[in-house]
Amino acid sequence: MPLAPDKKPESMGQTAYRQLREAIETGVLAPGDRISVNGLADQLSISRTPVREAIAWLETDGLIVHQPYLGRVVAQLDHQMVNELYAVRMMLEPAAAAMAARNATDAEIAVLKEMVVFEQSILDNAIERARHNRRFHEAVYRTAHNRYVISTLNALQTSMILLGPATANNPDRLKTAYAEHVDLVECIAARDANGAEKLIARHLAEGQRVHIKYLLGRQQPPT
Template sequence: MSPDSADHQPRGEVAYQKLLAAIQHGELKPGTRIREVEVAERFGISRTPVRDAIRRLESDGLLIHMPRHGAVIKELDHREVIELYEIREVLEGTAARYAARHASELEIAELEDLNELMLKNGQDPVKVAEANRLFHQALYRTANNRYLIDALNSLSNSMALLGGTTLQYDGRPESAYQEHKNIIDSIRSGNADQADTDARHHIRSAQRLRIKLLRE
């Protein structure tokens, strides 16, 4: 979110986006207690919009309310992580399939640009993760199905609970770049079946690294 766009948004939305970004980037980790006063001071926002943001994140399932502790960032168990990636594989495969049917050259060019940006920022965990997130959001839009986009965006919020990024592994930005490129090539050729297969392979690769990261 740019400073200019933040100036035109309700304070509750600003607080929500700041808290969500902090969770996505691993600045606030699962199990962390979220206190209104500390969040307000951290982001220079009054307590009322922070309270609204906390309630919204609880509704999203990212925060849970624990007796005597208040709001805490939810921690996912091993089974929940597996389930997240399983449903993500299905949804992203479908998104790539639809994109192969609908994508314009401009949309394909955007995917290519974001993929290059991800590779360029491979040495910066925050920047590479952000470029990767933008790539996948662009893929969702290219699918041109509002209900699928809503489902994927909701899933993306849940993925924020994983903390960190699998792109931090040596060589992963390069392999993810090639996997993205395969998806793009299949979309450009209009091969829906192959685009689906490529997207599913990409998510399974990320899942294997995520399980490894959890073990460590």
């Protein structure tokens, strides 16, 4: 299909940036992983120059940082940073869910229902599930129809990407998180703002618990 007249083709640097950002988002590149220009260029089958461009952009985003003796690595949130991020999310996302219950159109609710049906089909695919989870939460933000809530939550996207999927190493949480998504959409469809607000607060609290448990377990010294 030919490109639209006003749409320019993506540069190699932009392609590399998009692919690397998605790799960080889905956990293919995990927090703390070392970043090698040569290795990534070989993996993406492109030259070193666009990979260097992409890495520079990701450093500007805060997704890649330089550490002494290690070089460039994928940034990682520590215990306190995770708590601080969830504190902000706990203020904003319940409000967004309540607004969604009040303001979502019938067409938007239909799309949210389709999204949870699709989610059920990819529960065994960790990478696709992580990608879809972010799309689902962003869709809920948009159905709130409040530009200030949306812009503030969008500003947190980089840090939220570094959180990674809370369910990645916890199959039980994977199932309960999916069930909570289903219940959230039901609350929005029923125009139950109070129920949506409480449900997303519980959803976030459990996600925070799983992330903190993972961080504390990872930082324990070997026995």
